[in-house]
Amino acid sequence: MQTAINLHNISVQYRAPEERIGTFKEYAIRLLQKKIKHKTFLALNDISLEIKEGDTFGILGRNGAGKSTLLKVISRVLAPTKGRVQIRGRVSPLLELGAGFHPELTGRENIFLNGALLGHSYHEIEARLESIIKFSEIEGFIEAPIRTYSTGMVARLGFAVATAWKPEILILDEVLSVGDEAFQQKCQIKLDELRSGNVTTILVSHNVNTMQALCTRAIWLDHGEVRASGDAARVIQIYKEQNL
Amino acid sequence: MSKNTDLFEYDNAKRIHPALEELRGIIQYKDLVFQLIRRDIISRYKRSALGVAWTMLQPLGMMIILSIVFSNLFHAVRGYPVYILSGLLAWTFFSQTTTAAVIQIVWGATLFHRIYLPRTSFPVSAIGTGLVNLILGLIPLFFILLATGVPITWNILFLPVGILLLTAFALGIALILSTAAVYFPDVAEMYQVVLLGWMYLTPIIYPEDILPEPLRFWLTSFNPMYYLIKIFHAVIYSGELPSLRILLVGSFVSFATLAVGWLFFSKKADEFTYYI
Numbered sequence: 001m002q003t004a005i006n007l008h009n010i011s012v013q014y015r016a017p018e019e020r021i022g023t024f025k026e027y028a029i030r031l032l033q034k035k036i037k038h039k040t041f042l043a044l045n046d047i048s049l050e051i052k053e054g055d056t057f058g059i060l061g062r063n064g065a066g067k068s069t070l071l072k073v074i075s076r077v078l079a080p081t082k083g084r085v086q087i088r089g090r091v092s093p094l095l096e097l098g099a100g101f102h103p104e105l106t107g108r109e110n111i112f113l114n115g116a117l118l119g120h121s122y123h124e125i126e127a128r129l130e131s132i133i134k135f136s137e138i139e140g141f142i143e144a145p146i147r148t149y150s151t152g153m154v155a156r157l158g159f160a161v162a163t164a165w166k167p168e169i170l171i172l173d174e175v176l177s178v179g180d181e182a183f184q185q186k187c188q189i190k191l192d193e194l195r196s197g198n199v200t201t202i203l204v205s206h207n208v209n210t211m212q213a214l215c216t217r218a219i220w221l222d223h224g225e226v227r228a229s230g231d232a233a234r235v236i237q238i239y240k241e242q243n244l
Numbered sequence: 245m246s247k248n249t250d251l252f253e254y255d256n257a258k259r260i261h262p263a264l265e266e267l268r269g270i271i272q273y274k275d276l277v278f279q280l281i282r283r284d285i286i287s288r289y290k291r292s293a294l295g296v297a298w299t300m301l302q303p304l305g306m307m308i309i310l311s312i313v314f315s316n317l318f319h320a321v322r323g324y325p326v327y328i329l330s331g332l333l334a335w336t337f338f339s340q341t342t343t344a345a346v347i348q349i350v351w352g353a354t355l356f357h358r359i360y361l362p363r364t365s366f367p368v369s370a371i372g373t374g375l376v377n378l379i380l381g382l383i384p385l386f387f388i389l390l391a392t393g394v395p396i397t398w399n400i401l402f403l404p405v406g407i408l409l410l411t412a413f414a415l416g417i418a419l420i421l422s423t424a425a426v427y428f429p430d431v432a433e434m435y436q437v438v439l440l441g442w443m444y445l446t447p448i449i450y451p452e453d454i455l456p457e458p459l460r461f462w463l464t465s466f467n468p469m470y471y472l473i474k475i476f477h478a479v480i481y482s483g484e485l486p487s488l489r490i491l492l493v494g495s496f497v498s499f500a501t502l503a504v505g506w507l508f509f510s511k512k513a514d515e516f517t518y519y520i
Contacts, residue, residue, distance in 0.1 A: 014518065024428040072517070076254060076360040079514040087254040093359040100355055104287040113283055116276040117359065145290070168251065 002088065004169055004200040005051040005074060010083035012044040012069050012224075043069040044080070045224040051217070053088070053168075056201040058215035058232055060208070060239050066224040067204050071171055074202065089168025089200065093118055098158035103147035107138055107157060110146055114161045128164045135190070136160035137183070156183060163190050169200045212236055262510040269362030276361070280369035284344075285376060299380040303332055307388070310449055321451050323394040323481065326385075330480040331448040331473045333381045334406075338414050338469065339439050341374035345418035346425045346432045353426075353520035363513040364506075367418040371411060378407065385480070397483035406475035406486075409498040413472060416501030419509040426516050446470055468497040 044066045051057045061067050072078035075091045100117045101110045111132055115125035133142055136156040138149070146154060172191065195201050205211055211218065215232040220239045228238045259265060270277065289295040307329045315324055348366035355361060389396055425431040446469050447455070455463060464470045471494035478486040486494075 023430045024424075024434070025430070027428065072357070075358075077357060078517050079256065085254065085256045088251055090252045099358060102283050102287055104290045105283060109283070109286065113279045116273070116279040117355065117361065119273065119276070119359075119361075122275045122278070 001052045001054065003050055003086075004053045004055070004088050005049070005202075006084075006086040007047055007049050007073070008084040008086075010044055010047045010070075010073055010080045010085065011042060012066075012073065012078065013081040014041050014043050015039070042224050044073070047083075047221075047224075047226060049219055049226070049229060051200060051202070053200055054198045055217055056195070056203060056215045058211040058218035058235075059202065059204045059221060060211065060218060060235065061221035062206075062243075064223075065221040067221055068173075069224075070221065071173065071202070071204065074169075075171065087169070091169040092167035092171050092194075093162065098154045101146055101154065101158065104145050106145055107133075107136075107142040107149070110157070111161055114158070115164070118162070118165070120165065124165075132157075132160045132164050135164075135186075152180070152183075159187060159190075163187075163194060166194055166197075167199070169202065170194055171202045171204075173204045208236055208240060262513065263507050266362055266364045266506070266510040266513065270364050270368055273362050273365055276365050277369045277372060280348075280365065281372040281376065284369070284373040296380065299377045300384045303329060303336055303381050304384045304388075306332060314449060318451060318454070323392045325388055326392055326394045327451070327477065327481050328449060329385050329388055330476045333378060333385065334410055334473050334476045335443060335446070335448050335469070336381075337374045337378045337410060338417075338472075339443070340377070341371045341414045342418045342421055343432075343435070343439070344370040344373065345422045346435065349422035349425060349516075350429070350432075350520065353516065356517050356520070363516060364419070364509065367415065367422050367509070370418060371415050374414070375407075375411065389480070394481065395483055399479050399483055399485050402479045402485055403476070405491075406472065406479060409475065409494050410472045412502040413468060413498040416498070416503070416505035419505030420501075423509045423512050426512070426519050442467075442469065446473060448473060468494075468501070471497065 047066075047070065059067050059070060069078065073080050073085060074087065075093065076085075076087065100114055102113060105113065108129070111129060112122070112125050115128075116122070133139055136153070136159070138153050138157060141149065141153065146157075149157070170191075201214075203211060203215055211232065217230065218232040218235040219229040220227045220235050227242075228235045260268075285296070289298060292298060294301065307325055310328050310332075311325045314328075318324055321327055345367040348370050349363075352361070352363075352366040356363065386396075421431060421435060445463050446467055447464070452460065452464060452470075471490050474490050475486045475494060478484050478490070
């Protein structure tokens with residue numbers, strides 16, 4: 001089994017928000033007064049982990065534990081302050097459904113725009129166009145500008161574009177709830193289909209039960225540090241003992 | 245497990261120089277640049293009755309107003325409308341694209357937090373949109389040339405060189421500005437003031453020979469836009485080739501600005517998600 005994700009001693013250091021200098025004027029004044037102090041905050045502290053190809057890997061932790069930051073490092077959105085990142089395979093985006101859509105463009109035009117944002121070529125998008133439209137169930141409105149869509153329609157279209165290509169590494173952040181119950185079921189089937197084969201899945205959730213059902217290995221993050229890692233059942237056990 | 249040779253691999257210990265990485269990225273994401281340009285053009289005109297015609301009508305309207313206001317003042321300038329319009333097209337391209345790049349990078353920031361994109365996609369597409377507008381703007385210019393009787397010479401074929409240099413310079417400035425805007429959001433506001441002053445200090449609506457001597461030397465020699473607009477004036481308005489000096493200085497300034505901008509932007513691009 002090959003390694004899909006390998007993180008060595010990853011640290012991410014943010015500058016504390018209250019110390020951020022917003023304007024150039026403020027910066028110039030502070031520079032003259034020599035008052036620039038950097039308060040920092042470690043979002044991730046020396047994290048090392050290895051995820052094997054085809055594994056379903058869970059990330060447990062409370063809000064602010066560093067889960068999102070870790071996902072950002074894995075999806076190459078955030079360059080860590082320290083440490084080495086090795087990724088094998090395409091990572092599915094952390095796209096909030098519909099981010100990047102333009103209200104004035106039609107559904108069809110937005111599919112091309114969104115597909116291109118996800119890194120797909122014009123021809124790749126054209127090849128999937130029909131199935132995306134069909135999945136999102138907005139055939140009748142595909143030539144109308146997106147600003148006329150309901151929230152549910154936008155979310156459905158966003159989901160359809162984001163899941164049209166099968167990634168090698170799939171990130172599932174929280175529970176996806178799109179549209180009505182029937183559509184949610186359709187989403188679940190689609191996600192199961194994406195997870196099938198040799199796809200590596202990273203699951204982030206507060207829900208210990210979902211995680212127990214799906215994950216083989218897991219990590220528990222707390223204040224940017226690893227509290228436990230390894231076999232999912234064992235990590236969940238430790239997490240439960242300490243938290244519940 | 246069979247070895248999949250074209251599997252995407254990433255290792256932050258083996259990254260190439262950021263400037264090259266961005267260049268490679270933008271070539272890979274060329275369809276995104278195309279889609280962003282398309283989005284900008286479609287969304288700008290979708291709700292207007294005249295649509296893309298506004299791209300042509302805007303500089304034309306400006307030219308008509310300026311001609312009426314200033315033609316008595318500069319009546320010695322033959323074919324004044326052509327003089328204004330040729331310079332104005334170049335200036336509008338520069339001010340619009342650089343401003344748009346700053347806005348786009350702030351808009352793009354929400355995406356930078358979610359997906360990997362070559363960060364240069366936004367400044368590059370802003371320039372692309374401007375190029376489409378500039379080329380459309382040349383159509384009414386052609387009619388004004390005919391209407392005013394300003395002769396069109398073969399030297400107009402040299403115009404693409406002028407456009408190329410202007411594009412390089414605008415992209416360089418756009419990259420520097422949008423990087424600065426990530427760290428200091430009020431750069432966008434400050435830049436608008438700078439643009440206004442810069443425009444009046446560049447001979448666009450007035451001929452350069454009305455400037456008194458010491459001032460003329462300073463305003464022309466150290467103003468990159470002077471050289472670039474001079475090329476537009478030469479090939480469109482005067483029907484001549486630009487002088488070698490103008491061309492050499494213009495090329496040097498444009499490509500140097502582009503190189504500095506590209507290096508600066510790509511070097512800082514990894515930090516963007518920490519700031520916005």
